[in-house]
Amino acid sequence: MTTIDYARYQTLNITRRGPADSVLDIQMRAANGKLPTAGHAGHRELAEIWRDVGADESVRCAVLRGEGLGFSGGGDLALVQDMADDFETRSRVWKEARDLVYNVIDCDKPIVSALHGPAVGAGLVAGLLADISVAARDAKIVDGHTRLGVAAGDHAAIVWPLLCGMAKAKYYLLLCDPVSGEEAERIGLVSLAVDADQLLPKAYEIADRLAQGSQSAIRWTKYALNNWLRQAGPNFDTSLALEFLGFGGPDVREGLASLRERRPPKF
Numbered sequence: 001m002t003t004i005d006y007a008r009y010q011t012l013n014i015t016r017r018g019p020a021d022s023v024l025d026i027q028m029r030a031a032n033g034k035l036p037t038a039g040h041a042g043h044r045e046l047a048e049i050w051r052d053v054g055a056d057e058s059v060r061c062a063v064l065r066g067e068g069l070g071f072s073g074g075g076d077l078a079l080v081q082d083m084a085d086d087f088e089t090r091s092r093v094w095k096e097a098r099d100l101v102y103n104v105i106d107c108d109k110p111i112v113s114a115l116h117g118p119a120v121g122a123g124l125v126a127g128l129l130a131d132i133s134v135a136a137r138d139a140k141i142v143d144g145h146t147r148l149g150v151a152a153g154d155h156a157a158i159v160w161p162l163l164c165g166m167a168k169a170k171y172y173l174l175l176c177d178p179v180s181g182e183e184a185e186r187i188g189l190v191s192l193a194v195d196a197d198q199l200l201p202k203a204y205e206i207a208d209r210l211a212q213g214s215q216s217a218i219r220w221t222k223y224a225l226n227n228w229l230r231q232a233g234p235n236f237d238t239s240l241a242l243e244f245l246g247f248g249g250p251d252v253r254e255g256l257a258s259l260r261e262r263r264p265p266k267f
Contacts, residue, residue: 004056011042012049013067018204022060022211024053027067028123035073036066038122043079046122047096050103053111060211062107063203064126065114072123074144080256083247094244097122101155101236104129105226108219110210114203115139115181116196125155128163128189129229131222132210134203135181136196141189145243147176148259149251149267153243158229158236164189 006014013027026049028036038046053062066072082089104111104126113130119141127133128141135141143160145152152173160169164187172179185193194202210218246252251267258265 001057002055003058004052006052009045009049011036011039011045014049018061018208019211022058023204023207024056024059024062026062026064028065028072030066030068030073034068035070035118036068036123037073037076039076039079040082043075043093043096043100043122046126047100047103050100050107050111050126053109054107059109060215061110061112061207063112063114063207064123064130065200065203066116066119066123068117070117071113071115071119071127071139072121073118074121074123077256077259080148080247080252083244084252084256087248090244090247094240097125097154097244098237098240100125101129101158101240102233105229108223110207110218110222112203112207112210114199115141115190116199118142120144122154128159129155132192132206133190134192134194134199134206135184135190136199137180137182137193138196139181139184139193141179141181141184142176143173144176146174147255147265149249149253149255149265150244150246151239151242153236153240155236157239158232160189162228162232 011029013029015025017023017025030036053059083093111130113127113133115127115135116139119127119139143152143156156173168187181193184190254267255265
């Protein structure tokens with residue numbers, strides 16, 4: 001049986017739980033003590049972990065969650081600055097961003113996400129592409145791309161219209177308005193919304209049920225359903241290319257400055 005040594009991951013806390021330790025608990029680490037943010041290493045590891053989950057024959061399900069005050073705090077501003085300044089960095093992160101989406105889609109094991117507090121950026125990509133997403137009612141989901149001055153790439157174009165419809169997708173993606181966990185459930189953006197104190201128990205309960213089910217039936221059902229996402233691949237590739245084109249433009253510099261200075265941007 002193939003098993004994976006997860007010790008190389010520096011930005012993810014990875015433990016085993018559930019029936020026969022077959023559920024992999026993946027926690028994005030809050031390096032700043034507040035929110036998990038994706039720097040150079042974190043962005044790379046969040047893209048790579050799903051290949052290992054798929055290859056690990058001892059794993060039947062994975063749970064993704066955040067440490068600290070929220071699920072994820074978005075991209076580290078130093079990484080964003082490096083992407084704006086350096087073509088090689090921008091090219092590398094573009095590939096990682098593409099791999100992150102397709103690795104989650106192609107991972108044959110079911111993935112459950114547990115969203116609490118703010119949910120933004122690269123973590124949100126995996127959180128909303130997860131097979132079953134559970135959000136605290138008071139979670140705050142935000143796609144902040146246009147606020148930063150770049151197109152809504154990452155996962156947005158591939159999955160938001162399918163989950164919540166084009167009208168809601170355009171509203172939230174163009175305006176960057178936050179979506180509460182309760183509202184996200186109402187519009188179909190997440191699978192379930194629960195009280196905050198029930199978030200992890202519910203996510204673990206679902207993961208345990210998936211781990212105890214017929215693995216071929218569950219994995220093949222996931223594969224078939226995810227063909228809807230694969231069909232939207234050209235939409236995703238276009239959105240990601242336009243996002244990274246924006247990282248070489250002037251608006252992202254104003255977006256970055258406004259975030260650092262905690263003020264509205266002036267585009």
